[in-house]
Amino acid sequence: MPDPARPQPRPWRPRRTGRTTPRTVAGLVELVTAGPLPVRITAFDGSATGPEDSPVGLHVADRRALTYLLGAPGDLGLARAYVAGHLQPVGVTHGNPYPLLRALAEGLRLRRPALADLPDAVRALGLGTLRPIAPPPEEAPARWRRVAEGLRHSHRRDAAAISRHYDVSNTFYEYVLGPSMTYTCAVYTEPPAEVPAALTAAQEAKHALVFDKLGLQPGQRLLDVGCGWGAMVRHAARRGVRALGVTLSREQAEWARAAIVRDGLQDLAEVRYCDYRDVPEGGFDAVSSIGLSEHVGVANYPSYFTALHERVRPGGRLLNHSITRPTNDSDVRTEPFIDRYVFPDGELTGSGRMIVAMQDAGWDVRHSENLREHYALTLQGWCANLETHWDACVAEVGVGKARVWGLYMAACAVSFERDQIQLHQVLAVRPRDDGSADVPLRPWWTG
Known part of the structure; x- marks a missing residue:
């Protein structure tokens, strides 16, 4: 009951603006x-x-x-x-x-x-x-506050950004990604009846597609930049190719090295904790970049594609597999949620802008295809895995981090379905001095 001895506040009434102002x-x-x-x-x-x-x-x-x-x-x-x-x-x-x-x-x-x-x-x-309140602890600082980690896309800041996303927990990723431990778009021949069950085979099909597009043969050398947990490296090594993978995630590198030993591939496969810019070797027969160019920064495309160009022999090939935008406008930064919670400093642009940068770096672009529907199916498989292993994932990384992954994967699945983002594989070759490219007259791969 109100105290009649105390002055009571005037009851609030909405202004007359043509409709009732909400009270709820x-x-x-x-x-x-x-x-x-x-x-x-x-x-x-x-x-x-x-x-x-x-x-x-x-x-x-x-x-x-x-x-x-x-x-x-x-x-x-x-x-x-x-x-x-x-x-x-x-x-x-x-x-x-x-x-x-x-x-x-x-x-x-x-x-x-x-x-x-x-x-x-x-x-x-x-x-x-x-009245402002602190954001959840899973949120990264705003871009301007990350200057303490170095300038954007410097070696130190890129290492910090990669670590923030990938050095979460290998066990957590095993729950979400499944046996393939592959964190990029899979390739499907048809919509699967059981999305999680088909995921492992679809990831193997993706690695086979990359391998075939690159035209790799036993005894040749592959550089896989941004190699993740080493699935592409091990796929190539099992087929007689000497494969080197590099990653800026220490946990990925440790897991990949153990998998190489487990599979008995030490003579052909190697994974290093290393920035792609610091790989000293050259003369590779092919380079695969599967999910790295989203992290390097669009302004750095010229130096990125030049660095890869310098590491392959004349006649060698590049397969660049990356998330893209449907347009090639100048707005390349990711949305605030993705930037603060998922991929700090990540940037996306259209495949056209990427192809221009490849050509300007000396690459002869031979083929491009959009696999966005495949990525929607891949993400649905990861979401289903997270749902199935929810309690274990929460126990491993905490409920906030688990919610971040569920939200971003589900949101990305919807975005791929609605053509708000895309996934392009672009195949290119470093031509010889006389212009020859050592490629068949027609596409030679299947899938």
Whole structure:
């Protein structure tokens, strides 16, 4: 009961702006969205909006979710609230929010509310909601604060960025990636009936495709830059090719070396903890770069493709396999969520811009193909693995880190499906001085 002896605050009433200003979380959601909501949204204040029969939804668990969302509108605020557990998926597991993200991508329409509505909306939810709070501990510093790690794409800063993502836990990656321990797009011949079960074979098919495009023969030499856990290196070595892999992840290098010994491939395979720029050898018959160029920086493409060009013999080949954008505009930086939580300093551009850089470095580009649907299937397999091993993954790396991986893999699967990002394999050759390229007249590989 209010104390009648104390002055009471005047009750708040919305301004007249043509519609009722929201007093609830659900009302705020309706204020910033247009058209029918594709999912059910509930909140800690008991309010709800969206279809009651929706199989998936979101629950705003407390005011900290609103603080994150209002403090960083867009994907970063959503990620902070989700990773910290204040924005909770309904009808799906934390390990695999793909169904929810797909529904939101297909049906959510945002709009900018009238400026006159905002002050009253904020007061209705509490002015304290705007008071900043620390982001989840899984978040990397903003780009400008990473200068302590060195200039962008310097040796030291690239090593720090790679370590942040890949030196998480080899055991965790074994749960998510499955037996292949391959963290790049697989290649499928048809949509699989069981996505996780088909993943290992599809990764083997990808390595076979790269091997065949490069035209490798027993006794030749392969340099695999950004080799991960060494799957491509071991694939080549099992076929009589001398293969050297380099990675900036210490944990990857240790795992790969142990796998090489386990498979009895020490005479043909080697993995080093090394920057691709520091490989002293040259004269390789081929170079494979599978998932590295996303990390080197678009401005560094000229030096990157030149360095690879210098390490192959005339007539040698390069297979560059990388995530790309559908366009070649100048905006190359990744979105805030990916940059802060997944791939610090990562950059993407269109395949056209990449091909131009390859040609300018002296490469004769022979073939390019887009495998984006294959990457969507690959990511669905990883999401399913994370969901299956959720408790073990949480025990290994913590619930926040596990949520980060589930969110980013599911979001990327949706983006590949909707042609918001792509995956290109580009095959090139270093021509001889007389212009000959030592390639057949027609494509020689299958798949």
